[in-house]
Amino acid sequence: xxxxxxxxxxxxxxxxxxxxxxxxxxxxxxxxxxxxxxxxxxxxxxxxxxxxxxxxxxxxxxxxxxxxxxxxxxxxxxxxxxxxxxxxxxxxxxxxxxxxxxxxxxxxxxxxxxxxxxxxxxxxxxxxxxxxxxxxxxxxxxxxxxxxxxxxxxxxxxxxxxxxxxxxxxxxxxxxxxxxxxxxxxxxxxxxxxxxxxxxxxxxxxxxxxxxxxxxxxxxxxxxxxxxxxxxxxxxxxxxxxxxxxxxxxxxxxxxxxxxxx
Ligand code: NAD
Numbered sequence: 570x571x572x573x574x575x576x577x578x579x580x581x582x583x584x585x586x587x588x589x590x591x592x593x594x595x596x597x598x599x600x601x602x603x604x605x606x607x608x609x610x611x612x613x614x615x616x617x618x619x620x621x622x623x624x625x626x627x628x629x630x631x632x633x634x635x636x637x638x639x640x641x642x643x644x645x646x647x648x649x650x651x652x653x654x655x656x657x658x659x660x661x662x663x664x665x666x667x668x669x670x671x672x673x674x675x676x677x678x679x680x681x682x683x684x685x686x687x688x689x690x691x692x693x694x695x696x697x698x699x700x701x702x703x704x705x706x707x708x709x710x711x712x713x714x715x716x717x718x719x720x721x722x723x724x725x726x727x728x729x730x731x732x733x734x735x736x737x738x739x740x741x742x743x744x745x746x747x748x749x750x751x752x753x754x755x756x757x758x759x760x761x762x763x764x765x766x767x768x769x770x771x772x773x774x775x776x777x778x779x780x781x782x783x784x785x786x787x788x789x790x791x792x793x794x795x796x797x798x799x800x801x802x803x804x805x806x807x808x809x810x811x812x813x814x815x816x817x818x819x820x821x822x823x824x825x826x827x828x829x830x831x
Contacts (some may be wrong), residue, residue, distance in 0.1 A: 579604030582651040584643065586610045586693060587633050587661030589618050590714065591763030595792035596658055596799040601625040603800050605656065608647045610634070612661070634661045634689035644696045655699045656803040658754075659693040660712040662686045664728050664765050671726045679727040686731035687738075693743055698751060705750040708803045711739045713755040715818045723779070732757075736814055743812025753809040754802050759818030761790040781821045785827050786822035 583600045587593035588609035597607045607627035611618050615631055622629035628650060630748055632643045647654050663685045665676035690711050701707025716729045717736040739755035748751060760780055766789065770777035781787065798817045801807055816822055 570654070574599075574603050576604035578656070578800065580606070581605045581655040581803070582647060582653050583656035583658065583803065584608045584610060584654060584697070585593075585658045585660060586646055587619050587712075588633065588658075589596075589613050589629075590800075591765055592758065592761060592792050592795045593658070593660045594621065595796040597625060597627075598661070599793065599796035599800045600656065600658075600803060601627065603804070605803070606651055607620070607770055608643070608651075609658065610643050610661075612820070631824070633785065634659075634693065635684045637692050640692040640696050642655035643675050644693075644700060648700055648759065653704055654697055655707055657697045657701075657709045658712075658803070659709065660691045661689060662712060662731075662765075664725060664769060666769075667759065668727045670724045670727045674726050683731050683734075686728065687734040690735050690738060694753070698742070698746060701751045702746065702749045707751040708807070709739075709742070709751065709753040709798055710802045711735050711753070712817075713757045713814075715757050715816065715822050717755070717757055717758045718816070718822050723776075723780070726816060740812045740814070749810050752802075754807075754810060754813045755813050756795065756798060756802065757814055757816045757818060757822075758795050759784060759790055759796055759816075759821045761792055763792055783821055783824060783827060784818075785824050787828070787830065788819070790817065790819060 583605040585597045588597045589611040593634045601607045609622045609629045610632040612633050618629035630643050713735040714732040716733040736755045743753040
């Protein structure tokens with residue numbers, strides 16, 4: 570990060586799930602750089618997560634976001650340790666190869682993706698909202714995806730359905746808690762250069778190209794570009810933004826025909 574950042578998140582405490590990789594890690598770094606105390610929650614082991622959290626001056630809490638007790642403990646521990654929970658970036662998610670066309674995707678793969686991508690957001694919101702209502706202040710950002718608003722012929726049926734669920738749930742929660750000082754938005758990233766995406770395309774560059782052609786900007790996003798949006802939504806600069814479908818997608822969801830390469 571070369572630019573000078575304001576300290577608009579000074580004194581705020583932020584929990585980031587899936588915080589040790591990709592969009593979560595970039596966002597945790599950005600939130601910390603803007604003054605927040607960050608708590609990283611991830612399913613990875615302590616030896617991987619703890620040094621990352623330490624480097625940001627925060628805490629690692631090993632958490633499987635599909636487990637209600639672990640999720641409750643995550644937010645309780647954060648509140649106990651730092652005295653508040655002001656920002657929750659509910660971001661952990663998976664995109665496994667077993668999830669494809671509905672014709673090939675089995676019930677087990679369907680359920681696993683729903684659990685990690687959608688039920689986890691339900692659990693995290695359910696656990697954190699009472700703290701935020703009590704404080705009269707909070708910003709929740711749930712990671713959905715551009716596939717919540719577009720269909721793909723290269724289907725990942727459970728993934729897309731889970732992200733549609735995250736978007737609707739965020740909208741409804743945003744409306745329900747708007748008068749309690751709690752803002753709840755869905756971040757809808759376009760394709761981002763992270764391990765989740767690169768793993769998917771590593772074996773097949775043609776697969777990546779088939780997607781790239783639809784992005785008006787002609788490239789995938791970088792994680793720090795999501796992090797900038799997360800920090801904005803987390804901050805008071807977004808004080809009138811709630812229940813939104815916050816697209817950071819390089820224009821993909823608005824495109825019919827895209828520009829030719831120069
Ligand atoms: P990533 O694979 O780099 O990071 C995901 C993190 O979530 C990992 O650290 C992983 O250990 C953690 N995680 C997985 N299962 C977990 C569980 N049960 N409990 C706790 N942590 C768990 O992925 P990313 O690309 O940074 O994706 C982050 C979010 O952004 C996901 O919800 C993903 O669906 C969404 N998203 C990604 C893209 C993209 O192109 N990369 C586009 C749109 C939306």
